[in-house]
Amino acid sequence: MDNKAVAKHFYEIIVSENRLDEVSEYISRNCVLNMNGKIIPIGFEGMIEHLKAVRRTYPEYSMKITRQFVDSDYVISEFIMTGTHEGEWLGMKPTHKELSFSGINIDKITDGKIVEHGGAVNTFETLWENGLIQAV
Numbered sequence: 785m786d787n788k789a790v791a792k793h794f795y796e797i798i799v800s801e802n803r804l805d806e807v808s809e810y811i812s813r814n815c816v817l818n819m820n821g822k823i824i825p826i827g828f829e830g831m832i833e834h835l836k837a838v839r840r841t842y843p844e845y846s847m848k849i850t851r852q853f854v855d856s857d858y859v860i861s862e863f864i865m866t867g868t869h870e871g872e873w874l875g876m877k878p879t880h881k882e883l884s885f886s887g888i889n890i891d892k893i894t895d896g897k898i899v900e901h902g903g904a905v906n907t908f909e910t911l912w913e914n915g916l917i918q919a920v
Contacts, residue, residue, distance in 0.1 A: 787893040791859040792849045794898065795889065799835060800846035807832050811898050818890070818902035831901070842867025842883075861889045865905070876916050883910050 785793065794810040797803070811828035826834070838845065845867025853860045866884040869876075887905035891898045911917045 785896065787857065787859050788852050788854050790893055790896055791861050791889070791891050791898070792852065795847045795849055795861065795863060802835070802839060804832050804835060807835070809897075811901075812894070815898055816900050818900055826901075841869065841871040841873040843870050844868060857892050857894055859889075859891050859893055861891070863887055863889065876911075879914060879916065881914055883914060885910050 790810065798806050798810055808828040811831045813827050814825070815827055815831065817824040817826045817830070842865075845865055847863050847865050849861050849863050851862040864884055864886055866882060868882050869879045871878055885905050885907055886909075887903060889901065889903040891902075892900035908917070
């Protein structure tokens with residue numbers, strides 16, 4: 785698979801189908817999280833913990849890649865994540881509503897594995913539309 789296909793397969797299949805036992809095939813042992821320029825080592829173990837945390841809030845969520853762009857080893861994937869809000873998150877009680885979030889993942893892929901991950905999810909619009917956040 786080329787880098788674009790690796791990212792698409794990881795998010796749409798491995799993540800969406802909760803195949804945690806296969807994460808190490810797509811995420812490097814030395815993977816880092818790039819959070820606003822701050823580099824945090826997470827490895828595939830950290831990625832698994834992150835995916836488990838998201839599942840606690842959205843037990844059956846799935847991701848759909850809508851567009852991808854490639855620049856050298858970097859793959860930028862625009863996505864829609866959809867799931868039913870069943871777990872508490874940031875003090876927000878479960879709504880039991882299906883929610884959809886758009887976002888961007890930026891992954892550096894070397895030798896078929898993600899070695900650097902970053903991105904952002906647009907939570908504001910969905911949370912506002914569903915009454916989970918309100919004006920002050």
